[in-house]
Amino acid sequence: MSKLNPPVQPAYLSGKGRVSAHLTWFDRVRRELKRNSFAYIVMIPVVIHFLIFEFGPFIFSFILTFMNWPLMGVPTFIGLDNWRASLADPLVWRSLWNTTLFALYYVVPTIILGFLQALLISSNLPGTRILRITVLVPYVTSGVIVAGIWQYIFKGSETGLFNYFLGLFSIPPQPYFSDKTLAMIVLASLSIFRVSGYLMIYYLAGLRSIPRHLYEAAEIDGANRFESVWFITLPLLRPIHFFVAVITTIGAFQVFEQMFVITHGGPAFATTTIVYYLYQVGFNMLRMGYATVVAFILFVVVFGLSTIQRRFLGKDVSYY
Amino acid sequence: MVRKFSRLQLVLIYIVMVVMIIAYVIPFTLMVLGSLRQSVNFIPDLGYMLSNISAENFRYILQQALFPRWFLNSVIFSVIPVITQAIFCTLIGYVFARKDFVGKSVLFWIMVSMIIIPTQLMVIPQYIIFNRFDWIDRYWAILVPDLWAIIGVFFARQYLQTIPREIDEAAFLDGANDWQVFFQMILPLCAPAVATIATFRFIANWNDLFRPLIFMLSDTMFPLPVGLAALYNIKGNFGVQMAAATLAFIPTFLIFLLFQRYFTQGVQMSALD
Numbered sequence: 001m002s003k004l005n006p007p008v009q010p011a012y013l014s015g016k017g018r019v020s021a022h023l024t025w026f027d028r029v030r031r032e033l034k035r036n037s038f039a040y041i042v043m044i045p046v047v048i049h050f051l052i053f054e055f056g057p058f059i060f061s062f063i064l065t066f067m068n069w070p071l072m073g074v075p076t077f078i079g080l081d082n083w084r085a086s087l088a089d090p091l092v093w094r095s096l097w098n099t100t101l102f103a104l105y106y107v108v109p110t111i112i113l114g115f116l117q118a119l120l121i122s123s124n125l126p127g128t129r130i131l132r133i134t135v136l137v138p139y140v141t142s143g144v145i146v147a148g149i150w151q152y153i154f155k156g157s158e159t160g161l162f163n164y165f166l167g168l169f170s171i172p173p174q175p176y177f178s179d180k181t182l183a184m185i186v187l188a189s190l191s192i193f194r195v196s197g198y199l200m201i202y203y204l205a206g207l208r209s210i211p212r213h214l215y216e217a218a219e220i221d222g223a224n225r226f227e228s229v230w231f232i233t234l235p236l237l238r239p240i241h242f243f244v245a246v247i248t249t250i251g252a253f254q255v256f257e258q259m260f261v262i263t264h265g266g267p268a269f270a271t272t273t274i275v276y277y278l279y280q281v282g283f284n285m286l287r288m289g290y291a292t293v294v295a296f297i298l299f300v301v302v303f304g305l306s307t308i309q310r311r312f313l314g315k316d317v318s319y320y
Numbered sequence: 321m322v323r324k325f326s327r328l329q330l331v332l333i334y335i336v337m338v339v340m341i342i343a344y345v346i347p348f349t350l351m352v353l354g355s356l357r358q359s360v361n362f363i364p365d366l367g368y369m370l371s372n373i374s375a376e377n378f379r380y381i382l383q384q385a386l387f388p389r390w391f392l393n394s395v396i397f398s399v400i401p402v403i404t405q406a407i408f409c410t411l412i413g414y415v416f417a418r419k420d421f422v423g424k425s426v427l428f429w430i431m432v433s434m435i436i437i438p439t440q441l442m443v444i445p446q447y448i449i450f451n452r453f454d455w456i457d458r459y460w461a462i463l464v465p466d467l468w469a470i471i472g473v474f475f476a477r478q479y480l481q482t483i484p485r486e487i488d489e490a491a492f493l494d495g496a497n498d499w500q501v502f503f504q505m506i507l508p509l510c511a512p513a514v515a516t517i518a519t520f521r522f523i524a525n526w527n528d529l530f531r532p533l534i535f536m537l538s539d540t541m542f543p544l545p546v547g548l549a550a551l552y553n554i555k556g557n558f559g560v561q562m563a564a565a566t567l568a569f570i571p572t573f574l575i576f577l578l579f580q581r582y583f584t585q586g587v588q589m590s591a592l593d
Contacts, residue, residue, distance in 0.1 A: 032422065038415070042415045043421055043427075049467065052449075053446070054470075057449060116336075120337055125325075125334075128337070134341050140572045141572060142545050142548075142568060144548045144549050144568075145545075148351075148561055149351050149565070150347075152354065193344075256440075257529050275440050278440060278444075282444055288447070292441070296441065306436050
């Protein structure tokens with residue numbers, strides 16, 4: 001038989017390659033390890049590290065939601081009790097509502113401010129560099145530092161800076177952090193101050209990607225500068241508006257620092273956001289299982305938002 | 321924009337710009353001014369506010385045993401991850417960009433999709449695991465998980481894809497091995513990507529509150545954000561609080577000024593994940 005079939009097979013079937021069909025899986029693994037040894041030397045520790053510190057904890061967190069896990073003592077399996085308890089917990093709903101309220105105060109002003117900053121900077125006039133650096137400094141500064149300054153600016157007494165400012169317009173001093181409504185607004189203003197410069201970066205990149213000829217055409221058609229921004233810039237930046245809205249909303253749901261530093265969730269739970277609540281449950285009451293359920297609620301919100309974003313921004317959006 | 325601005329438009333633009341810059345600078349001015357004064361009260365008289373200035377608060381905070389320790393802890397929590405991530409993220413990114421191994425695309429996909437999981441969810445199981453390891457209140461709890469990060473790997477891989485393969489293939493033909501190619505060619509070629517990863521990591525870790533708040537229990541292990549938050553709870557020493565805040569502010573401010581370009585690139589990059 002073999003004589004009737006002269007060796008005209010392709011190279012991979014001849015010689016060693018042909019034997020490989022009869023190799024045990026062990027030999028194949030060994031050969032693959034040898035051929036790509038560098039990749040495996042690097043990736044095997046990386047995968048182990050990833051399993052221990054990222055993937056493992058994530059799976060573990062899901063299991064935790066079905067457990068009663070006090071820090072001291074024996075963990076017990078309790079089924080859906082944590083989930084059921086969370087649905088019946090008025091503070092879970094309260095903190096979700098508070099977080100939504102925070103998002104309402106924070107998202108839109110931050111976007112408008114970031115867009116305005118990008119628009120000013122894109123004019124490339126002298127001085128825009130200073131503006132660009134200035135608006136980014138709060139973003140690279142710790143929220144705890146800014147919170148300390150905010151505590152001072154919005155001090156409730158007449159000696160507070162903002163109250164002094166209001167006094168100029170003969171508005172009586174306000175008790176910012178002990179007022180249920182004002183507290184959240186002032187905490188949101190801190191985030192607006194910190195994050196708008198960050199959004200400016202995205203808007204600036206977007207503005208620079210809009211081709212000049214569109215503005216030239218509009219100019220020929222007699223559009224003034226405001227009309228150019230309104231009818232060309234804003235609609236063309238739609239993917240960026242959308243992206244930026246999603247990331248700031250995700251950020252809003254993770255807000256924690258100023259609640260932790262300034263109000264401690266008060267007054268009367270008015271600034272207890274979802275992350276602040278999970279911190280309380282997990283690390284003050286030490287109920288790890290229940291805290292994980294609260295964290296999962298946060299995860300579902302974040303996951304939902306980024307899924308929406310992927311759905312709408314999955315493909316590169318281009319209008320020109 | 322195409323056409324020239326009219327005089328009125330220019331005036332308007334500059335008014336808005338100046339107001340915005342002033343509004344952004346005021347909080348930091350207050351911080352520095354507060355750190356140099358003893359009195360807590362705001363008095364609307366610049367001359368008065370600038371009189372009786374002293375470095376007393378700085379002297380006081382630096383003589384306290386805890387504050388220098390917090391500063392040192394912050395340096396440890398930020399500088400070591402900057403170094404390890406600069407090397408490891410580039411190395412892993414190099415493997416993902418240039419090498420083949422079983423399960424590469426699945427692994428990459430799983431790692432990238434983990435990015436959206438909020439830290440606040442991961443911290444709880446990590447706390448329980450680190451408790452078993454006896455890592456709570458030790459540097460390991462931050463340093464070991466931060467040896468590398470997927471976002472940096474993603475960035476390095478993306479950057480390497482813009483570098484032609486021929487460059488490293490030529491080195492292999494000259495008889496270099498993988499480690500030589502990586503350390504002598506790839507790492508230097510990736511300098512801009514490394515700068516971005518390092519700048520980002522430094523700022524993120526220097527400002528991180530949540531993880532050290534949970535993993536570090538004793539005040540000698542606090543980094544600055546946790547220590548500052550504790551300091552704020554002692555009422556009535558505003559000057560000292562602002563002196564501490566000013567010292568905590570300086571490092572990220574300087575890093576940002578020096579590496580602005582890389583920082584901006586990193587921000588734009590993180591949008592593409």
